[in-house]
Amino acid sequence: MIPAAFDYHRPDTIDAAVGLLAEHGEEARVVAGGHSLIPMMKLRMAYLSHLVDLRDVQEMQGITVDGDTVTLGAMVTQHELITSDALASVAPILREASLQIADPQVRYMGTIGGNVANGDPGNDIPGLMQALDAKFVLAGPEGRRTVDARGFYEAAYMTAREDEEILTHIRFRSVAGMGYAYEKQKRKIGDYATAAAAVLVAKDGDTISEARIAMTNLSDTPIFSEGAGAALVGTSGDGAAVAAAIAAMQADIDPAEDNRGPVEFKRHVAGVMLSRAINSALSRA
Amino acid sequence: MKDEVTSRDERVANLKGMGASRKRVEDARFTQGKGNYVDDVKLPGMLFGDFVRSPYAHARVNGINIEEAMKVPGVLAVLTAKDLEPLGLHWMPTLAGDKQMVLADGKVLFQGQEVAFVVATDRYACADGVEAVEVDYEDLPVIVDPFEAMQSDLVLREDLEAGADGAHGPRKHHNHIFLWEEGDEAATNQALESSEVVAEEMVYYHRTHPCPLETCGCVASMDKVNGKLTLWGTFQAPHVVRTVASLLSGIDEHNIRVISPDIGGGFGNKVGVYPGYVCSIVASIVTGKPVKWIEDRMDNLMATAFARDYWMKGKISATKDGKITGLHCHVTADHGAFDACADPTKFPAGFFHICTGSYDIPVAYVGVDGVYTNKAPGGVAYRCSFRVTEAAYFIERMIEVLAIELNMDAAELRRINFIKQEQFPYTSALGWEYDSGDYHTAWDKALEAVDYAGLRAEQAQRVEDFKAGKTRKLLGIGLTHFTEIVGAGPVKNCDILGMGMFDSCEIRIHPTGSAIARLGTISQGQGHATTFAQILASETGIPADKITIEEGDTDTAPYGLGTYGSRSTPVAGAATALAGRKIRAKAQMIAAYLLEVHDDDVEWDVDRFVVKGAPERFKTMAEIAFASYNQAIPGVEPGLEAVSYYDPPNMTYPFGAYVCVMEIDVDTGEHEVRQFYALDDCGTRINPMVIEGQVHGGLTEALAIAMGQEIAYDDMGNCKTGTLMDFFMPTAWETPHYTTDHTETPSPHHPIGAKGVGESPNVGGVPAFSNAVHDAFRAFGLRQSHMPHDHWRIWKTANQLGLHG
């Protein structure tokens, strides 16, 4: 469990960090909280000659709520996602979900940027970002661009981010007032999801007017299930509607067998998580 | 002296002797990060060693190229089997009478097997060196299933002579290790055939791992000037390591010093002798420098000793009204690539034949076939006496299955079959003499404490509600009454590699009335420094706070067989009490002399000898100690010291009654332990708080094993559970609340009546958790399912029973 040798850089601006990535190419990688990257290096599954630590980049810190626009610096820790009251008032689902990530020690170090940029299907925040319809701000040698969370994930560890680009900020609109829930089944504290469901719903009277549903660790990317959301809209969220949403979601996911269990078990649990999340979200809408 | 004004009660309290919940003296340093573990040993010029390990479960090793590795800056040497061969150390004997490759000799037999040993100036260089070694493997077919192994033409152990006997008698097949039998098979079969009811079941106790927080490791330091080898290491049996090291290396035993410093948990994992120790010693001899080797977590889980992996085929028979008439058990035991089980040598299946449990079973038979597969070697007693957890799980499952067959309440079935109090000492059908017990009292107390009748009523209602669609949760009531067999053991039949399993204690009382005692055991978290001082306090009248307990240094401690199998209190604890009594006997002569009376005219009172009938005339132990060194006493040698070596006349038989109440979600397979009641009878209780701590820890390990912890392999022999992400270790979050209770039935043959407790909660806990899962589904037709009961396996059970609609 000892990584190969590497050089360590600690720039304090985004441009300097991007410059280092451009200079060292494939040999370099940014490190944020290190709680996904360092284990890979220790297992010698990742070899990097240059680690670019983003900790001193002030521009990438902090949570800002400006009207109904929420901006999160990529270096905001998972712990901050839990403790920020400002964030809880505009997107309480982030607190609910972050409390189910890993354990406090990991959350003090792990960042939201690392969690969404990592591209591990087990990460909980990417699906949430899709439910929130977040935009990712990327900075590279060519300048800055914005990518939709829903279009960001291509395959396990493959995203729309280019190697020399850094994810600097995450933006989304307030979902205050929407019903929300994050339901996750895991084997123990510190485990990734067997299956998890993020649900945001809005109601118009007794009728669901909007529903956004994303699933975690049930494919090689997070799954934003439009079909599942659509199955709820226009209904009261009764048993038949929930069953239809589950069926639509199950058509979108493609889980793989691992130590958590075989495929049919995961599909079943995905349905249970989604049904619980819908009911919980409806009760809060 | 202040003594005159101190009441007798105060003097007793001041001793903190037996029965006191004395705070653990070890905890101050452990909780402040001031422990001294083997990885804290840092010597000038120390080198580091690490292994190149096999990625294959079965392969020929056609060549090892160390050229690139030797170019890595800091790498000093790469040892392979060829380098060890001239020393005769490329193979080593195992504790079970087999032999094991130290480094791959022509082939590898399990994933993670040691192939080459890289020695470098620091850990980082060493890791780079390991990666640079090129090994030419040619993969071979793999066998991970012991039943397949016994059918297959594939010869796993080519080094063993075909048809020749093994260490435990004839081998039936080239992948067979031994058949070990106990009991009367013909009579048992006859009982089964003539009985009204017979229940048959395959009970599998899966492969798991002790996984101590601190992994295994050592520092070997060969001083070439004076010819002395010092070996620090994670050894549960330091003296045995010294003797084995001497026999293997040819270094005289007085020139070897083995030191077990603080040990961060052992649970059986640190009983074995591992290639890392041998390679570190050789590397230190070769380089003339100290060499440190420390496993990482994956090394530990994949390569050092696993536990269990027993396929137990059982048949149990009874009369229609539930009186058990016979028990038959055949075990297929998966020992992995080498037979490195840690059992007393004459018992290749350990004490598995305690599997008649707490029940009066007239006739029984056990046969155990040990089998080679392409899995890691081991088979240690993970927080249990040798194979006792397997035995307890087997009988407690068979009882449940029989209850189903009889359509009877499982608590009642146990009650009518318990060995009765008046039957002790009781000789079981498989030959053990149970020293003492009172099972009915413990059982009734337990059932009453949990309101058993109320629980059953609630469960019946729950089944109704479930069927009516009102709930998706089932309620399981897991019962266990276990009997342990610990304290190995009488030298007449218990030895390890010929070394008798006695233990020892040596005491020195200092002139001012404090003391040091050294034992042949070694604490790995059991709290010996706390509890053994309490035994001595009660025996010698010296307050426990004034007694230092030291273990683990073979240059200073008396010889002993170490700590595992709950043997420390039954064996070394007895030696401690008897050594204390020797001190007291000498103190009595000194006191009588000082008080100018005859020896018989003084009597012992807490911490002093008092002249009979004249309580104002006494000598305290402190006064006696001072006099023993500083006053000429005719006919008495100066000083106050004693040594005792204790060969136990019998094992001890702790027992307990556990009840686990569990909620099970049939849709997700998740569970929640709502209540856990644990009644332990470990005989005389030395420190109730330490006992409670041991019970909590053991139950939590039992929870882990029953509910998720396993060493699993795929068909290619890849270990799928080599990290703590997949190998389940419960945190405080997963750990339920435990209610502890006790009865106290002292051992009649032990000097202080103590029986040992460290392992009871694991032995009794596993069946309690597992029975709760099974019991939840009993109403829906479940007879047997396999552990670990993780989410998907519970879900599968529910699914197969048609509970998902």
Ligand SMILES: Cc1cc2nc3c(=O)[nH]c(=O)nc-3n(C[C@H](O)[C@H](O)[C@H](O)COP(=O)(O)OP(=O)(O)OC[C@H]3O[C@@H](n4cnc5c(N)ncnc54)[C@H](O)[C@@H]3O)c2cc1C
């Ligand atoms: C025991 C344990 C349990 C865990 N359990 C969970 C869990 O239940 N759910 C969960 O979601 N996660 C879990 N994690 C992962 C944890 O949340 C990580 O912190 C997270 O995945 C990565 O964030 P980080 O800041 O640590 O990133 P790092 O490890 O530093 O980086 C991860 C990857 O993202 C890249 N990266 C990081 N920041 C940026 C950026 N700003 N721009 C571009 N690329 C970037 C890095 O180059 C690297 O490739 C667990 C981790 C551990 C150790």
